[in-house]
Amino acid sequence: MTDPIPQCVFRAEDERYTLADYQGEEPRWCTGCGDNAILAAVQRLCRDEQLPPERTVFVSGIGCSSRFPHYMNGYGFHGIHGRSLPVAEGIKMARPDLHVFVSTGDGDCCSIGTAHWIHAIRYNMDMTVMLHDNRVYGLTKMQVSPTSPQGLQTKTTPRGAYLEPLNPLTVTLGVANASFVAQAVDWIPELMHDIIESAFHHKGFSFIRVLQRCPEFLPDMFEPWVQDPAKTLLLVHEDGLQPSPSLSKTYKNQEAHDPADLTRAREIASVEDPIPVGILYRNDDMPRYEEIRPTDRSYTPDTIKGALEAELDKFTIAPANGGEDEDTAKP
Amino acid sequence: MVELGLVSDERRRRRNRKAAKPVVTLDEHIVEVISDSGEGAQRCGQSFGSIAARMGNGIWTVEIIPAEIQPPARSIAGASGNRIRVASGPVTNGGDEADLVVALNEQVLLARLRADELKSGCIILLESEWQGARDPAIADSYFQVRDELVADGFQVYDIPMEEECLHYVADARRGKNMFVLGMLCSIYSLDMRLAREQIAVAFASKGDSVVQTNLQLLDAGHDWAEDNLDFKFEIPATRSPEPQIVVNGNTALGLGVLASGMEVCAMYPITPATSASHYLSDVFEAVGGVVHQAEDEIAACAFAIGASYAGKCAVTITSGPGYSLKQEAIGLAVMGEIPLVVVDVQRGGPSTGQPTKAEQGDLLAACFGGHGDAPKVIMGAATIEDCFYSMITARKIAETFHTVVVVLTDANLATAQQPFPRPQFTEDWLAPPVDQSTIGMGAKPYDWDARTGLARRFVPGQPFGMHCLTGLAHDRGSRVAYDPQINQEGLRHRSLKLAALQKTLKTPPLFGDPEGDVLVVGWGSTQGAIEEAVGRVRKDGHKVGSLHLKFLQPLASGIKEAMAKFDKVMTVENSWCDSLEDELIDEDSRRYANLEWLLRARYLVDVDCWSEVKGRPIKPGAVAQAILEKLNGER
Numbered sequence: 001m002t003d004p005i006p007q008c009v010f011r012a013e014d015e016r017y018t019l020a021d022y023q024g025e026e027p028r029w030c031t032g033c034g035d036n037a038i039l040a041a042v043q044r045l046c047r048d049e050q051l052p053p054e055r056t057v058f059v060s061g062i063g064c065s066s067r068f069p070h071y072m073n074g075y076g077f078h079g080i081h082g083r084s085l086p087v088a089e090g091i092k093m094a095r096p097d098l099h100v101f102v103s104t105g106d107g108d109c110c111s112i113g114t115a116h117w118i119h120a121i122r123y124n125m126d127m128t129v130m131l132h133d134n135r136v137y138g139l140t141k142m143q144v145s146p147t148s149p150q151g152l153q154t155k156t157t158p159r160g161a162y163l164e165p166l167n168p169l170t171v172t173l174g175v176a177n178a179s180f181v182a183q184a185v186d187w188i189p190e191l192m193h194d195i196i197e198s199a200f201h202h203k204g205f206s207f208i209r210v211l212q213r214c215p216e217f218l219p220d221m222f223e224p225w226v227q228d229p230a231k232t233l234l235l236v237h238e239d240g241l242q243p244s245p246s247l248s249k250t251y252k253n254q255e256a257h258d259p260a261d262l263t264r265a266r267e268i269a270s271v272e273d274p275i276p277v278g279i280l281y282r283n284d285d286m287p288r289y290e291e292i293r294p295t296d297r298s299y300t301p302d303t304i305k306g307a308l309e310a311e312l313d314k315f316t317i318a319p320a321n322g323g324e325d326e327d328t329a330k331p
Numbered sequence: 332m333v334e335l336g337l338v339s340d341e342r343r344r345r346r347n348r349k350a351a352k353p354v355v356t357l358d359e360h361i362v363e364v365i366s367d368s369g370e371g372a373q374r375c376g377q378s379f380g381s382i383a384a385r386m387g388n389g390i391w392t393v394e395i396i397p398a399e400i401q402p403p404a405r406s407i408a409g410a411s412g413n414r415i416r417v418a419s420g421p422v423t424n425g426g427d428e429a430d431l432v433v434a435l436n437e438q439v440l441l442a443r444l445r446a447d448e449l450k451s452g453c454i455i456l457l458e459s460e461w462q463g464a465r466d467p468a469i470a471d472s473y474f475q476v477r478d479e480l481v482a483d484g485f486q487v488y489d490i491p492m493e494e495e496c497l498h499y500v501a502d503a504r505r506g507k508n509m510f511v512l513g514m515l516c517s518i519y520s521l522d523m524r525l526a527r528e529q530i531a532v533a534f535a536s537k538g539d540s541v542v543q544t545n546l547q548l549l550d551a552g553h554d555w556a557e558d559n560l561d562f563k564f565e566i567p568a569t570r571s572p573e574p575q576i577v578v579n580g581n582t583a584l585g586l587g588v589l590a591s592g593m594e595v596c597a598m599y600p601i602t603p604a605t606s607a608s609h610y611l612s613d614v615f616e617a618v619g620g621v622v623h624q625a626e627d628e629i630a631a632c633a634f635a636i637g638a639s640y641a642g643k644c645a646v647t648i649t650s651g652p653g654y655s656l657k658q659e660a661i662g663l664a665v666m667g668e669i670p671l672v673v674v675d676v677q678r679g680g681p682s683t684g685q686p687t688k689a690e691q692g693d694l695l696a697a698c699f700g701g702h703g704d705a706p707k708v709i710m711g712a713a714t715i716e717d718c719f720y721s722m723i724t725a726r727k728i729a730e731t732f733h734t735v736v737v738v739l740t741d742a743n744l745a746t747a748q749q750p751f752p753r754p755q756f757t758e759d760w761l762a763p764p765v766d767q768s769t770i771g772m773g774a775k776p777y778d779w780d781a782r783t784g785l786a787r788r789f790v791p792g793q794p795f796g797m798h799c800l801t802g803l804a805h806d807r808g809s810r811v812a813y814d815p816q817i818n819q820e821g822l823r824h825r826s827l828k829l830a831a832l833q834k835t836l837k838t839p840p841l842f843g844d845p846e847g848d849v850l851v852v853g854w855g856s857t858q859g860a861i862e863e864a865v866g867r868v869r870k871d872g873h874k875v876g877s878l879h880l881k882f883l884q885p886l887a888s889g890i891k892e893a894m895a896k897f898d899k900v901m902t903v904e905n906s907w908c909d910s911l912e913d914e915l916i917d918e919d920s921r922r923y924a925n926l927e928w929l930l931r932a933r934y935l936v937d938v939d940c941w942s943e944v945k946g947r948p949i950k951p952g953a954v955a956q957a958i959l960e961k962l963n964g965e966r
Contacts, residue, residue: 053797054793054794055792057641058799070801073797075791075800076799076801077799077800078801078803079636079667080660080663083633085630086625086626086629086630089623089637090595090597090635090636090638090639090640091637091638091640091641091791093595093621093634093637094595094638094643095792115626115627115630119630297619299594299618299619301592301758301761304761305756306618307614308586308756311614312754316574316576317384317574317575319570
């Protein structure tokens with residue numbers, strides 16, 4: 001089979017894609033939901049990068065976050081709970097030419113889909129993965145999530161969450177072959193855009209944990225951080241984020257962090273207050289699964305026939321009138 | 332290149348002076364080679380089968396596999412080896428009890444005896460080294476088993492295999508198998524030139540000296556049997572005028588995947604399916620295919636779905652427990668109308684069950700196991716050849732009807748070998764390429780045809796085809812449906828696709844009598860045993876026929892009409908069915924076997940069943956007996 005090749009669409013210079021070209025259905029998230037900010041940042045990225053919408057694929061699982069593909073104008077895959085990453089891997093393996101984005105929530109990624117998350121880091125396939133982390137189950141109406149703070153009262157933990165939360169950043173940074181780890185917050189859209197842009201340009205599995213507010217179930221969860229800029233630690237570096245002077249005026253708590261420094265990245269990741277925002281780790285030299293296992297050989301009837309005949313030769317018993325010396329049956 | 336045949340020319344000349352033994356001509360024989368795990372009985376048996384096949388004999392081989400990698404030596408649980416049914420004409424199954432058994436110790440022999448796998452009075456060639464074992468318990472055990480077998484009428488030959496092999500190798504455990512192969516070549520008058528070639532090929536990667544040692548052992552076994560055994564057989568062979576290939580069912584699956592043009596196989600290791608992926612891993616990448624070993628069964632299925640969605644139809648190969656794990660993802664592929672081929676190499680269940688053993692208990696799980704109404708196509712491979720062609724058919728159906736096609740095979744087919752005509756590749760085997768024509772502005776991704784339920788599929792990369800595929804109920808535009816009518820419409824159209832496929836299916840051919848007293852209906856790997864049994868019963872003058880179903884969902888037309896021509900209908904299945912002999916079981920409480928349920932539900936016909944779940948292929952003799960009981964009204 002040949003790859004599905006999109007028809008050439010000629011676009012004149014003035015026919016640039018606009019934000020409207022990336023808008024799908026009207027979002028149905030709650031007013032004030034952090035998902036809206038992520039959507040806006042991704043649409044802006046697509047516009048800035050002038051990505052042909054038909055060459056973008058937005059993959060998701062189940063949960064509030066996973067409605068994301070419906071609201072983009074591109075190819076979308078809104079699958080089943082926890083399995084967005086293996087679906088995205090199959091897409092990327094079959095079609096490395098496509099731009100693959102994944103939206104997953106803290107339940108989808110860090111609970112039901114944890115095995116896939118760990119292994120997706122290891123495969124390091126080129127895709128941009130946004131963990132929409134609101135620290136609670138929203139779509140099923142407020143159950144405890146793996147990232148919920150200890151003591152959080154939810155419908156399944158009416159006397160408070162029993163356990164320490166799982167830290168998605170330290171987990172990701174602990175997996176072999178991790179190549180890009182960042183953290184963004186929905187209330188600083190400028191930085192979220194810059195981080196998603198860096199993630200998109202990184203060749204490999206770009207993992208962004210986005211802390212996002214859930215106005216419906218946890219309206220006050222991030223209020224102290226939203227109100228007090230000193231509780232945010234901006235990670236700045238010439239190879240990382242370079243916040244604008246105006247933003248730096250507000251967010252003065254900054255650390256010059258080289259994204260190549262894995263040890264420091266792990267230290268930063270393990271601190272929850274102040275919240276680190278920026279690029280914790282980036283390594284462009286990590287091997288990518290789709291490169292190690294290329295599928296770009298032409299798959300034509302001739303190549304299939306050639307391969308099949310060579311294999312059948314190994315197992316063939318020559319006919320009675322055939323040259324007996326060519327018998328090559330194997331056990 | 333190794334010089335073949337020099338080793339024993341001198342000895343052969345000497346032997347030619349001896350008087351030849353009478354050679355008994357046979358139609359067929361069932362031979363078993365049994366040893367501890369690691370002693371090479373499987374390689375010996377497979378080689379014996381291959382040599383016979385190359386001479387033109389019909390063969391069917393069955394692997395005898397212990398559940399553990401290194402079971403204790405000299406144990407009943409550790410019996411490992413191969414059964415080879417060799418015949419003058421074609422063979423379609425492993426047959427009944429064995430006619431000749433080679434056993435490397437008496438414990439593994441006991442395992443086969445207790446499993447009722449030995450014909451009464453059959454020939455037993457038993458390694459005699461245990462007679463002189465230092466541990467008196469071992470020697471006692473040897474004599475006790477041997478003497479009981481002799482008393483029961485078995486023809487037991489004590490053979491000093493260890494002693495003979497020590498002339499050539501320091502460790503006879505490694506090499507005895509080729510001595511046995513030599514003996515079998517003598518006993519069945521096989522062509523020693525082919526046997527030497529077989530060894531040269533089998534050990535080629537290990538170097539000349541290994542090949543030479545094994546050739547010496549082969550000749551030694553052959554000569555020992557010539558000089559010391561008082562019997563010799565010949566099973567006349569006719570080589571086919573067409574080239575044949577000899578592979579097991581899992582290799583045939585792998586070859587079929589290659590031939591189908593599918594490029595992605597995603598899997599997770601599970602017995603007995605994995606060897607299909609082993610084979611593909613070896614050969615697939617050279618032509619641009621990928622075998623992806625995923626982190627788990629669910630991921631393997633999701634990965635295959637992703638690749639298929641993106642335009643490269645993929646296959647995922649598993650066994651029962653893995654199939655259960657994939658069910659939710661399979662439902663997604665049905666809902667999203669994504670082509671997908673799923674192979675379930677069935678094993679004994681439920682739960683971990685009998686991983687290395689044959690059973691066909693997954694049929695209903697495949698048809699109906701997912702939640703909600705998820706219409707998908709279910710095929711059952713009946714032969715090794717079917718394993719090959721079913722991959723080609725499955726992919727074409729998956730891509731034509733944009734749905735999931737499940738192909739069921741089982742542990743019996745997975746490891747059995749049988750020659751079949753060498754496939755001749757044609758481009759018709761490949762599914763039509765994805766429709767690349769321009770998508771009109773405003774076109775809908777699920778623009779279902781009112782009659783067939785079919786719609787054109789849009790693949791990423793195609794302008795104006797953008798939509799969000801979703802596992803939620805959706806309308807023709809793939810938008811989440813909140814209108815009750817839309818859900819009704821989606822279910823209706825997905826179901827119609829199966830009807831559209833059903834209209835293209837041919838009525839399965841009837842074997843045996845077209846009308847009469849009993850019709851046997853089967854599916855999957857039992858075809859050979861059922862048809863052989865029907866043939867035997869018909870020879871006795873009974874009017875019996877059989878029907879073998881390759882499409883289990885949808886079922887072809889004409890099956891009800893075929894059943895109506897017989898007084899009684901029964902299925903024969905390798906899956907559980909309650910017996911009316913149990914006190915609490917009556918027509919109200921009886922749980923039927925898988926196919927029996929299906930036929931009763933669809934055709935409102937009183938279908939009976941004979942089934943067995945002993946973890947082994949069903950024997951034609953047992954089926955013939957069941958048919959006779961049905962004929963006589965005893966069941």
